[in-house]
Amino acid sequence: MKTLIISDTHGSLPEIETIFAREHTAEAPLDFVLHSGDVLYHGPRNPLPKGYTPADLARFFSELPVIRYVRGNCDSDVDQVVLESGEMPKEQFVRIGSRLIYLTHGEHTSEQQRVSRARSKGATIAVSGHTHASVLKRTDGVIVLNPGSTVMPKDGTASYALLTDDTIYLKSVSDGRILASIPLESAPN
Numbered sequence: 001m002k003t004l005i006i007s008d009t010h011g012s013l014p015e016i017e018t019i020f021a022r023e024h025t026a027e028a029p030l031d032f033v034l035h036s037g038d039v040l041y042h043g044p045r046n047p048l049p050k051g052y053t054p055a056d057l058a059r060f061f062s063e064l065p066v067i068r069y070v071r072g073n074c075d076s077d078v079d080q081v082v083l084e085s086g087e088m089p090k091e092q093f094v095r096i097g098s099r100l101i102y103l104t105h106g107e108h109t110s111e112q113q114r115v116s117r118a119r120s121k122g123a124t125i126a127v128s129g130h131t132h133a134s135v136l137k138r139t140d141g142v143i144v145l146n147p148g149s150t151v152m153p154k155d156g157t158a159s160y161a162l163l164t165d166d167t168i169y170l171k172s173v174s175d176g177r178i179l180a181s182i183p184l185e186s187a188p189n
Contacts, residue, residue: 001097002028005161007036007105007129008149010046010074011054015150015173019160022176032096033064036129036147037072037105040079049151058082068094072105072129093121096163099184101125106146115142124185125168127161134159136170136180143168143182 004023009016024030039061040054061067062084071080071088080088091104102118106128109117118126125143133155134148148159150173158173170180 001031001163001165003032003034003096003163004030005034005036005127005145005147005163006150007127007147008038008072008132008152009035009040009057010038010042010049010052010149010151011040011057012049012051012151013053013057013060014051015158016057016060018173019150023162031066032094033061033067034094034101034103034127035061035067035069036103036127037070038074038129039069039072039083041074041076042152043074046152051151055082068092068103070103070105073107091117093123097165099124099163101127103127106130111139111144115139115144118142125163134161134170134179136161136168136182138182143184145170 042048069085069088071090094101094103100123102123107130114126114128119142127145132149132153135144135146137144145161147161150158150160159170162169166184168182169178171178
Protein backbone atom coordinates (compact mmCIF):
# COMPACT_ATOMS: atom_id res chain seq x y z
CA MET A 1 0.00 0.00 0.00
CA LYS A 2 1.05 3.55 -0.69
CA THR A 3 -0.43 6.58 1.11
CA LEU A 4 0.34 10.21 0.34
CA ILE A 5 0.28 12.47 3.42
CA ILE A 6 0.12 16.21 2.80
CA SER A 7 -0.66 19.40 4.67
CA ASP A 8 -0.92 23.13 4.19
CA THR A 9 -1.52 23.09 0.43
CA HIS A 10 -3.20 26.52 0.73
CA GLY A 11 -4.97 26.40 -2.64
CA SER A 12 -1.92 25.78 -4.83
CA LEU A 13 -2.33 23.05 -7.47
CA PRO A 14 1.05 22.89 -9.32
CA GLU A 15 2.91 21.26 -6.41
CA ILE A 16 0.17 18.63 -6.04
CA GLU A 17 0.35 17.86 -9.76
CA THR A 18 4.13 17.45 -9.42
CA ILE A 19 3.72 15.06 -6.48
CA PHE A 20 1.05 13.00 -8.25
CA ALA A 21 3.09 12.76 -11.46
CA ARG A 22 5.93 11.33 -9.39
CA GLU A 23 4.09 9.13 -6.88
CA HIS A 24 0.84 8.01 -8.58
CA THR A 25 2.07 5.76 -11.37
CA ALA A 26 0.46 2.83 -13.16
CA GLU A 27 3.06 0.52 -11.63
CA ALA A 28 2.66 1.91 -8.10
CA PRO A 29 -0.54 3.94 -7.67
CA LEU A 30 -1.48 5.77 -4.51
CA ASP A 31 -4.09 3.94 -2.45
CA PHE A 32 -4.99 6.76 -0.05
CA VAL A 33 -4.41 10.46 0.51
CA LEU A 34 -4.45 12.03 3.99
CA HIS A 35 -4.56 15.81 4.28
CA SER A 36 -3.89 17.41 7.66
CA GLY A 37 -5.58 20.73 6.95
CA ASP A 38 -5.32 24.19 5.42
CA VAL A 39 -6.45 22.86 2.09
CA LEU A 40 -7.71 25.75 -0.08
CA TYR A 41 -7.40 29.18 1.52
CA HIS A 42 -4.00 30.88 1.87
CA GLY A 43 -4.96 32.68 5.09
CA PRO A 44 -4.79 36.37 5.94
CA ARG A 45 -1.19 36.22 7.21
CA ASN A 46 0.25 34.46 4.17
CA PRO A 47 1.04 35.86 0.73
CA LEU A 48 -0.80 34.37 -2.25
CA PRO A 49 1.09 31.24 -3.33
CA LYS A 50 2.43 31.35 -6.88
CA GLY A 51 0.04 28.66 -8.17
CA TYR A 52 -2.97 29.79 -6.15
CA THR A 53 -6.00 28.26 -7.86
CA PRO A 54 -8.17 26.90 -5.04
CA ALA A 55 -11.09 25.98 -7.34
CA ASP A 56 -8.77 23.87 -9.51
CA LEU A 57 -7.21 22.22 -6.45
CA ALA A 58 -10.69 21.46 -5.07
CA ARG A 59 -11.68 19.87 -8.39
CA PHE A 60 -8.47 17.80 -8.43
CA PHE A 61 -9.02 16.53 -4.88
CA SER A 62 -12.73 15.83 -5.45
CA GLU A 63 -11.81 13.43 -8.27
CA LEU A 64 -9.63 11.28 -6.01
CA PRO A 65 -11.21 7.99 -4.93
CA VAL A 66 -9.95 8.07 -1.32
CA ILE A 67 -8.94 11.27 0.47
CA ARG A 68 -9.49 12.15 4.12
CA TYR A 69 -9.18 15.66 5.52
CA VAL A 70 -9.06 17.36 8.88
CA ARG A 71 -9.93 21.02 9.30
CA GLY A 72 -7.07 23.46 9.69
CA ASN A 73 -7.19 26.99 11.03
CA CYS A 74 -7.59 28.40 7.48
CA ASP A 75 -10.34 25.96 6.41
CA SER A 76 -14.00 26.98 6.37
CA ASP A 77 -17.44 25.48 5.90
CA VAL A 78 -17.45 26.48 2.24
CA ASP A 79 -14.18 24.56 1.70
CA GLN A 80 -15.92 21.45 2.95
CA VAL A 81 -18.73 21.97 0.41
CA VAL A 82 -16.40 22.72 -2.52
CA LEU A 83 -14.20 19.72 -1.68
CA GLU A 84 -17.29 17.49 -1.51
CA SER A 85 -15.72 15.94 1.56
CA GLY A 86 -18.85 15.29 3.56
CA GLU A 87 -17.14 16.27 6.77
CA MET A 88 -13.93 17.90 7.86
CA PRO A 89 -13.45 17.23 11.58
CA LYS A 90 -10.69 18.80 13.69
CA GLU A 91 -9.24 15.33 14.22
CA GLN A 92 -9.84 11.77 13.16
CA PHE A 93 -8.38 8.32 13.41
CA VAL A 94 -7.86 6.61 10.06
CA ARG A 95 -7.09 2.94 9.53
CA ILE A 96 -4.75 2.22 6.64
CA GLY A 97 -4.37 -1.53 6.36
CA SER A 98 -3.56 -2.69 9.88
CA ARG A 99 -2.19 0.71 11.01
CA LEU A 100 -4.19 3.27 12.95
CA ILE A 101 -3.19 6.87 12.23
CA TYR A 102 -4.15 9.95 14.23
CA LEU A 103 -4.72 12.94 11.95
CA THR A 104 -5.11 16.55 13.12
CA HIS A 105 -3.99 20.00 12.02
CA GLY A 106 -2.55 20.56 15.50
CA GLU A 107 -2.75 24.31 15.93
CA HIS A 108 -4.17 24.00 19.45
CA THR A 109 -2.14 21.06 20.72
CA SER A 110 1.45 20.34 21.63
CA GLU A 111 3.43 17.46 20.20
CA GLN A 112 3.17 15.62 23.52
CA GLN A 113 -0.62 16.07 23.57
CA ARG A 114 -0.84 14.63 20.05
CA VAL A 115 1.35 11.67 21.01
CA SER A 116 -0.80 11.04 24.09
CA ARG A 117 -4.01 11.28 22.05
CA ALA A 118 -2.63 8.82 19.48
CA ARG A 119 -1.52 6.37 22.18
CA SER A 120 -4.89 6.60 23.96
CA LYS A 121 -6.57 5.00 20.92
CA GLY A 122 -3.73 2.69 19.91
CA ALA A 123 -2.51 4.74 16.94
CA THR A 124 1.15 4.28 16.05
CA ILE A 125 1.44 7.39 13.85
CA ALA A 126 0.43 10.95 14.81
CA VAL A 127 0.15 13.34 11.85
CA SER A 128 -0.23 17.10 12.15
CA GLY A 129 0.42 20.19 10.05
CA HIS A 130 0.10 23.92 10.76
CA THR A 131 3.76 24.83 11.32
CA HIS A 132 4.80 24.50 7.65
CA ALA A 133 7.94 22.76 8.93
CA SER A 134 8.48 19.04 8.39
CA VAL A 135 9.08 16.62 11.27
CA LEU A 136 9.62 12.87 11.23
CA LYS A 137 10.68 11.13 14.43
CA ARG A 138 9.65 8.52 16.96
CA THR A 139 8.48 9.67 20.42
CA ASP A 140 7.21 7.34 23.16
CA GLY A 141 6.56 4.58 20.63
CA VAL A 142 4.58 6.85 18.26
CA ILE A 143 5.86 8.15 14.94
CA VAL A 144 5.41 11.92 14.91
CA LEU A 145 4.93 13.27 11.39
CA ASN A 146 4.39 16.76 10.08
CA PRO A 147 4.70 16.54 6.28
CA GLY A 148 5.43 20.28 6.11
CA SER A 149 3.82 22.52 3.52
CA THR A 150 3.73 21.71 -0.17
CA VAL A 151 3.75 25.40 -1.08
CA MET A 152 4.81 27.74 1.76
CA PRO A 153 7.53 25.96 3.75
CA LYS A 154 8.91 27.69 6.81
CA ASP A 155 11.87 25.34 6.98
CA GLY A 156 13.14 26.06 3.46
CA THR A 157 11.88 22.95 1.65
CA ALA A 158 8.38 22.29 0.32
CA SER A 159 7.64 18.71 1.37
CA TYR A 160 5.22 15.81 1.70
CA ALA A 161 5.25 12.32 3.18
CA LEU A 162 4.79 8.89 1.69
CA LEU A 163 3.71 5.92 3.80
CA THR A 164 4.50 2.49 2.38
CA ASP A 165 4.07 -0.93 3.95
CA ASP A 166 7.40 -0.72 5.74
CA THR A 167 8.62 2.91 5.79
CA ILE A 168 7.53 6.54 6.08
CA TYR A 169 9.44 8.90 3.81
CA LEU A 170 9.60 12.67 4.03
CA LYS A 171 10.27 13.96 0.51
CA SER A 172 11.05 17.20 -1.31
CA VAL A 173 8.31 18.47 -3.63
CA SER A 174 10.76 19.95 -6.13
CA ASP A 175 12.91 16.90 -6.84
CA GLY A 176 11.47 13.97 -4.86
CA ARG A 177 14.63 13.44 -2.86
CA ILE A 178 14.23 11.74 0.50
CA LEU A 179 14.70 14.23 3.33
CA ALA A 180 14.17 11.68 6.12
CA SER A 181 12.73 8.22 6.65
CA ILE A 182 11.67 5.95 9.46
CA PRO A 183 11.19 2.21 9.17
CA LEU A 184 7.86 1.01 10.52
CA GLU A 185 7.68 -1.64 13.15
CA SER A 186 5.47 -4.60 12.36
CA ALA A 187 1.87 -3.48 12.49
CA PRO A 188 -0.22 -5.01 15.25
CA ASN A 189 -2.69 -7.68 14.15
